Amino acid sequence: MYGGRTSLLIGFAAALLTTLLATVLGLLAGYHRGWTDAVISRALDVVWAFPVTLLAIALGLALAVGGLRIGPLHLSGSSLWIPILIIGAVYVPYMARPIRGEVLSLREKEFVEAAEAQGAGPLRVMFGELLPNLWSTIIVFFTLGVANSMLLEAMLSFLGVGVQAPETSWGTMVGSGFQLITSAPQLSLIPGAMILLTVLSVNVFGDGLRDALDPRSKLRLEVHAGMPEPEGTAV
C-alpha cells in the first residue's frame, strides 16, 4: 500500500516540474522570439525526436547505476528524485510547444502593448501579464501531466529503471509480481489495477476541469499523443 504513496508523489512532482519548465521555456520562446526562440525550439525538437519511453529508459538506466552529481548536489542511484527528474524532463517539449504557440498569439494583443507602453520590463510582461492568461491551459496540462507521469513511472519501474530498491511503487510491485504471474497473478494484477484506477480518476477529473476551463477541448488529446501544434500558430 505504501507503494501508492511513491507513485502519487512521483506523478505529482514530475508533473509539477514539467509544468514549471515548460511554462518558463514557452514564455521565453514565445515572448522574445528571434534567437531565444530558435535556440529553445531547436533544443525541444531534439528531445521531441526521441520516443518518450526510450529516452526515459536511457536516462533511467544511466542514472540508476551511477547516480547524479550536479555541483555540490549528489543524488544516489536509488533516490526518488531521479525518476522525478527524468519523467519531468521528457514531457517538457509536449507542453512547452503549445504554450509557446499560445504566447505567440497573446503577445500581439493590446494589453501587452499597453503594459509595454507603461514601461513594464520583459519579466513583468511575461509573468505579470501573459502568465495569468495561460492559467487555464497550464492547469489542464498539469492534470494530464500527472496521469501521464504516473503511467510512465509505472512503466519505468516495471522495467526496473524507475524507482529503485529499497523504495517501492506500484510499478515495481507489478514488475516483481510479473515473475510469478503463472502461479500468483494477483501479485501483479492488483497493483496494476490500482494504477489504472488512479490514472483513470485523474483523467476523468482532468476532463471535467477542461470542460469547465477550456472551450477548445482538443488540447488534452494532443498533448497525450504528442501531436504537433496546428499549422498557423507556428508561423
Added chain:
Amino acid sequence: MGRFVVKRLGGMVAVLFAVSILTFLIFNVIPSSDPAQRMAGKNATPRLVASISEEWGFDESLPQQYLTMMKKIFSGEVISYEGREDVDERILEGVGPTFSLCIGAAVLWMFFGVLFGYLSATRAGGLLDRVLTIVAVAGISMPVFLIGEILLVYLTYKTGILPSGGYVELAENPLEWAEHLILPWVTLAIVYVGIYSRVLRSNMLDAMGEDYVRTARAKGLSERRVMSRHVMRNSLVPIVTLFGLDFGALLGGAIVVEAIFSLNGIGEYAYISLINTDLPPIMAIVLFGAFFVVLFNALVDIAYAYLDPRVKLGESAR
C-alpha cells in the same frame, strides 16, 4: 516540391546528429560514475573495466569519445558485455518481430479508432457516444502491462486458448504467426484506439460546425455524402499526422508488450539488456528508435506538403 524535400531531409540529418550527441551525453557525461565501470555491469572485474575504458577511449577528450562511439555503431562493432553478442546484428534480427507487431497493431487501432470516433461523433451526446467515451478514457488510462497481463492470465494460463508468447516467422507458418501475435496486437492497440477515437471525435465535431458543411447540407447533399466527403476528409488529416508520429515511435520498441509476450524483437532485446544493465545495446536501440521517429516526422511533413500546398508556403515564410 523537390526543394522542400531536400530541405526537410537536410533538417532530418541535423536533428539526427543532435540526437546522437544527446545520446552520447546521456550515457557518458551526465552520470557521475566512471562510464567504463557502468558499462561493465554490476559485477565487473578491474581488468574488464580497464579494457572497456581502452576500447571506447574513455581517457580521451569528449569529442574523440563521441567519434569512437559513432564509428563503432555504424561499423557494427558494438559488442554487448552480457553474452558478448554483436548488437547491430541482434537488432536487425529483432526487426521482423517488431515490425510484425507494430504493423498489425497499427491496422487494428486505425480501424477501431476511426470506427469508434466516427460512431461517437455522429451520435454525439447519445448513449453510444457516452459508452464509447468511457471506454476510450479507460483505454487511455490503462498501463500497457496491465492489459497484457490480464490477457495473458485469462486467455492463456487459465484457458489455454492462445499461445503465451514467442514468435514464429511469417514465411514459416502464417497461421501460427498470426496466432502468436493476436494478444500483443490487441494489447498494443487498446491504448491507441482510445486516443484516436477521441481525437477523431473532437475533430469531426469541430468540422461539423464549419460553414462548408452547412453549405454542403444546403446544397441538398445526402447526410452520408456530407459526412464522407466533407467532414471525414478534413478530420482525418490530423489523424494521419498522429499516426506517422506514433508509428515511428513504436518501431523503436514496444518494449513492455514485447517483454510480456517474449516476442524476441527489438523491444524484448532492450528489456533483457535493461535487466542485465547492459549499456551498449540500449545505446544502439535508443539511436535506432530516434532514427525512426525522425524519419517518420520527415515523411509526414513531406506527405503533407504534397497534399496541402499551404504547408510548404508556411515553411518558406518562416
